[in-house]
Structure formats: structure tokens, C-alpha cells
Amino acid sequence: MSINIFKINEDLKEFIPQEVIDLEEKATWGNPKRGVMDLPYAKELLEEHSLCAGCPESMAFRYILASLPNPEDTIIVNSTGCTSLVFPHIALHTVHSLFGNQNAVATGIKRTLEWRFPDKVKDVIVLAGDGATVDIGLDCTLQSFFRQEKITTICFDNEVYANTGGQESGTTVQGHVFKMAPKGKQWPKVQMWQLAIDSGCHYVVRMSVSSPKKVEQVVKKAIYVAREVGPTYLHFYTPCILEIGLNSDDGLMEMRDKDKERFKFFEYVSPQAEEVIAKKKEEGLL
Amino acid sequence: MQKLGEELRNRAGQKIVDPEYLLFEAPREKVFMTGSEVVKEAVKRASVDASVSYPITPQSEAAHLIGELWVEGYVGVYFRGESEFGVMSEIAGCSMAGARTITTTSGPGTLRAMENFPMWAGSRLPIQLVLMARGINSPLSIQPDDLEVSFLLDTGCMVWYAENAQELFDMILAGFVVAEQPDVHVPVINVINGFFISHTRESVMLPPDDIALPPYNPYKAPMPPIDMEMPPGRFLRDPFVMKSNYISYATHTSWQFEVRAAIERARPYIKKYLGSLIEEFGDPEADIVLVSTGTGAAQSKEAVRLLEDEGVKARVVKLRTIRPFPINELRQAVKNAKVIFVPEFNVVGWLEREIRRYLYKHSDAEIIGGPRVAGGMTMPPEIIVKDVLNYLGKEVKHVY
DSSP: OOGGGGOOOGGGGGGSOHHHHHHHHHSOOSOTTOOGGGTTTSOOSBOSOOSOTTOHHHHHHHHHHHHOSOGGGEEEEEOSSHHHHHGGGBSSEEEEOSTTOHHHHHHHHHHHHHHHOTTSOOEEEEEEEHIIIIITTHHHHHHHHHTTOSOEEEEEEOSSBTTTTSBOOTTSOTTOOBBTBTTOOOSOOOOHHHHHHHTTOSEEEEEESOOHHHHHHHHHHHHHHHHHTSOEEEEEEOOOTTTTTOOTTOHHHHHHHHHTTTTOOEEEEOHHHHHHHHHHHHTTOO | OEEETTEEEOTTSOEEOOHHIIIIISOOEEEEEEHHHHHHHHHHTTTOOEEEEOOOTTTHHHHHHHHHHHHTTSSSEEEEOSSHHHHHHHHHHHHHTTOOEEEEEOHHHHHHTTTHHHHHHHTTOOOEEEEEEOOOSSSOOOSOOOTHHHHHTTSSOEEEEOSSHHHHHHHHHHHHHHHTSTTTOOOEEEEEETTTTTSSEEEEEEOOTTEEOOOOOGGGSSSOOSSSSSOOSOOOSSOTTOTTOHHHHHHHHHHHHHHHHHHHTTHHHHHHHHSOSEEEEEOTTOSEEEEEOHHHHHHHHHHHHHHHHTTOOEEEEEESEEESOOHHHHHHHTTTOSEEEOOBSSSSOHHHHHHHHHHTTTOOSEEEOOOBOOTTOOOOHHHHHHHHHHHHTOOOOSOO
């Protein structure tokens, strides 16, 4: 809609918590040029968070929410896992439905909003962990790509089922020892970004979230391309420092290390996506 | 919704009328059609925003026909999902985003989709599911059998059961109206026995197709629609799901109770829009009572007619709703019964279980679970007659 839904009735203001008042007064609304540089000054759309101290996933959340070009009309669908614990803190319409059905729910929301609001842009984003995206939800994830749904799917890959206590997942690296893989994982890491390309995504990125500016760029590109062309997919490394035995202040260095190897920046842009990105650059939005 | 002169019209251009007018007052014409075709006719008059489909026998045709309505502009969103699990999640997304929704499934599809049904109820989504009951695996069967209904009884969805195409038509329209009441707002599952109703033609009385139900207003829902048109209600410092937090347990429990309470609150609306939660047939003095649903009730009515020829007075109590269960209606209807038979289309006797539960200490009647058929068998009225005659110690003559 607009910032209007965040406006507080003056007569009730004295009863409203400060963080909600801040949302109206200090968050960035109606400005597609908003971005991670606003973080120190603007009210964030994430009110605190419930993740571990120093969790790289919390960084990813903050950068992504700061980068949404159209937060006043953005819906985020999530899934079960550490990410689902964060969503109640987000000042947008978000959905937790089931473990693994996030792209199906997002499909229904996107298509219905297009039908109900034909003259408005409503961005629908899926944000889920690697278990939800690649294992239990792979069917719904890929099928939404096949159907060319105009949604952006973001996978937080920590290479493990972290929230349930550290079990092997499809994106675990071969040989890594986790619960349920007591002899080490027997098969290679799923190359989900490649599956996304083969399944029809128009903009695909693999990287860590070590660079906030880069996160902003790819999130904006993915959302603009999804809006106009079709599905887009971002695969972010957000290591679980707890499960790989690191300290709270080690997350960033872990990501920088992996920036040089299996999470080396990789970007795929389809010809139609190129056009959208070029247009948005001309408009000064990228 | 647009205003045209004094009339309100929906997005398909149909005149919007009161549900009561559409259900009870509008002139009706007789047509001859299948249950699947009747689903199309009901959806056509229901201002439906979205439907998602998936093939499975015997419900596929109904889903195809909703697709035709989409082409004709009567339904806003329509597509084929990847599986019943996907479909029921997609339709949930449509409903969350503020759409009036309907979908269909059968047997194994129902079980594939299972995780979604309590989620629909817990998310307070007034989705309508038309369930054309068929056997569930294994062994493979595509034939009529309503075992799947027993799995749905505690999902938090309303479960209604139509006897014939006419009742299915009326229940689909009434289903939207009741399920979308702000103080109800839970899903409604309208069950029919697959093939017997979906694939056979019968006379149905239909109102004109240029009138329709008022469109769904998602802003009356107890949960805000997910469309960023209302303030988000979930900006919390202390989310309920947080571990080791007493309130999360209390919240979940009270929420679950509330879903069941919402089903209870549907009773007066069901009476208003369906007439009654049960239907009685036969001699009201008869103390032999056949309690059944759907096609079982239809066959029981035939059995009552045959028993009359044998000089035996019997009657039928047909349950039109299973959730909410017509507790008082059933107790009242069987208060003079000496024996109750429960004919069913499954091997487990879920309806018998329900009836025993609600009649315990409320009836002195002997309750006999059966006759039962399953896996695609028909239920000839003669097998009901045979069981009744055997019980009475009478000679069974022309019955095979």
C-alpha cells in the first residue's frame, strides 16, 4: 500500500511502543534507492532478532530488508528453521506455513495479488534455509521455477540443519561429519544455483553475505527481474557458527574464506534479465 | 465489485445477490447433469477468485471445468499445481492473499495433501475443498470408498457430506457463506462419494447463472490478509514460538481450542443456509433407524422403501455435517430408536465410532456398525434390508 498503513493515530500514540513509532518516523519508505547505507541511520524493518550472537544469517536478514526496493508492498514467505524465528520481528506481511511449501504458498500469494491489485507492484519474496529450499521443499522450489512464477527465492545456505541440532543436509559438503552422517556425508553438495538456472530462473547468484553492498545489488536485481520477467534465485552462504565450532566474531571471516572457494561470487543473467537490469541502471535504481 | 446503476456486479459482470436469495428464493430450472458439472455450476455463481487443480480420479473433471470458468472470466486465478501437497499450499497462499478459493481432490491426493489441512484451519483460511472420496492405497484402487474422511475429522476443518448433486450444489454455495463468517472463518470440506455422485447424471434445480454470491471481503477476516494493505500485526519483540517461553504453549493450546470453537460457532449459520445439520426420512415412529451419510444415506432411503414392502417400519437419519457433528439433532432423532444401523463405505467404520461417541449414555438403542462396503463396491439397498431382517429374525427372501 504505502507508508499509510504504518501511520499511527495521534490520539493513540502515547500507548504505542517506541519501535513502532520509529517505523513510521524513521524507516525508509517509498524510496527505491534505499539500501544498506541507510542501516546506521534509518529504522530497520527487523526489530532485534532471535538468532545467536554473531550469526551471519542475522547479517543477511538486515542487509536484505534494508535493500528491498518496495518494502511497503513486499510480502515475504518463509519456512521452518532458524529463519522462521526471525519473521515475527519483521515489520512486513510475512507468512510461515509449513516446512518446505514456501514457494507454493508464495505462488498463490503472488498470483492472487496480481489479480486483486492489477495496477500495483507487489513483490513476493521467499526466504528459507537450505533444508527447506533444497531438501524437503525442492519439489515446490523447482516447480515454481518451471512455472515461471514472478517471485524471488533466497536460500540461506548454512550447509546443515542447524535449528534441529546439526544434521547433514543436501547442501552439506561431502565428507563433513554431522549428525545423521556420523561417517561423514557420502555424496556431494547439491549445486542448487545450477539447478535454478536449468529450471528457468532468469537471475541466479551464489555468494556469501560478507559484503553488504553486494547483497544490496543482487537483491535489487533479483527483485526487479522477478517483477518483470520470471523467477530469480539467490543462494547465500550464511554459516552456522555454532555447528562448525566458531566464535561469535568469526562469522565474517568464515564467509570471507569461503568467498575464495565454494562460495566464490557466481552470477547468471538471462538475456531478458539483462534488459531489465540495464533499464533499471538507466533509471538510477541499480 | 462495481456499481452498475442500482445493481452491484462482481468482476465477471454477474449481479450480486443475497446468499439467501441465491439459495432459497431465486427461480430454479431443472437440468440433468453430473456431480462434476454441478461443481462448475456452483463455482460459476460463487464469485470465486482462485482455484488450483491437480489430476486424480475421480475429481479431475470438476477441476477441468473450473478451468473453463477461468477462461470464461468467472474465476480470477487458475492453474495446475505440482502435487496435492503443492496445490493445497498454493491455494492457501491464494486464500492468505485475500481470495475466495476452491479446490478439489480425492483419496491418495487427500493424504498427500494432509499436512496442509490443519495449517489451513490454524491460519483461519476459509478455503473450500470438494472431496470426491475414493479408496486410498494400498493396494491401488481408484474406486469409491470414504475411508479418507476419517483422517480429516480432527484437522480443524468443517466436514460436510452431500448425498446427491443437488445437495452438493447447495452445499458449495452455502459452504463459502458459512466458512467466511468472521466468527467462523475456517475451511470447509464438502464430501461426496466419488463416481456415484461425480460421474452420474441426475436432475438438479439451478438458479440463473447471471446472479452470484457477494464477493469475499478479506478485510472482515479474523486474521489480516497477507497483502500489505493493512498494518502488519506481527511486529513482536517476543514471538510466541520462542522456546522456553510459557506463553508459547498457552498460545498454541488456546489457538487450537479456538479453531474448534469456530467450528461450533458455525452451527447457526449452517442451519440458516443449509436448513439443518441432519435430514430425516421415513416413518417418524419407526424404532429401526439407519444413520448414514452421502450415498450411504441414499441407499438407506431405498432400503427403507424395500423394508416397507416386508412390513418393517424403518427410517433414515442422514448426517449432512460431520464437523460440526449434529450432536443434539442426532440424540433427538434417535431417542425412540431400539436399534441403529450405520451403513458405511469404508472398512473401519469411522461414522459408527462417531455415533457411538455422541450417543454414549444418551440412547438405549443397540448400535450395529454396518453394513459396510469398501474398495469400490456398491451398496445395494438389499444388503441393508438383509441385515435388518436378520436382526429381526425374519426370513430373508429376495435378497442376494
